[in-house]
Amino acid sequence: MKIAICVIARNEEGSIGPLIAQLARQSLLAQPYAFQILILANACSDDTAGMARAPSTRHSATMGRIS
Numbered sequence: 001m002k003i004a005i006c007v008i009a010r011n012e013e014g015s016i017g018p019l020i021a022q023l024a025r026q027s028l029l030a031q032p033y034a035f036q037i038l039i040l041a042n043a044c045s046d047d048t049a050g051m052a053r054a055p056s057t058r059h060s061a062t063m064g065r066i067s
Contacts, residue, residue, distance in 0.1 A: 009044070
């Protein structure tokens with residue numbers, strides 16, 4: 001089974017990293033499922049996208065932008 005988690009974010013620089021980490025720790029995702037976390041950055045004026053890509057999140061997130 002494949003699971004995709006989509007998060008639309010705007011100016012969430014301070015919370016996006018912990019959110020990604022929490023999503024990755026969910027018990028359903030601990031099963032042998034393939035999962036992907038998609039972050040859609042919506043007109044951010046901060047570094048939400050950079051924080052989502054940061055190695056410190058320990059979990060990969062695919063970035064997209066909403067114009």
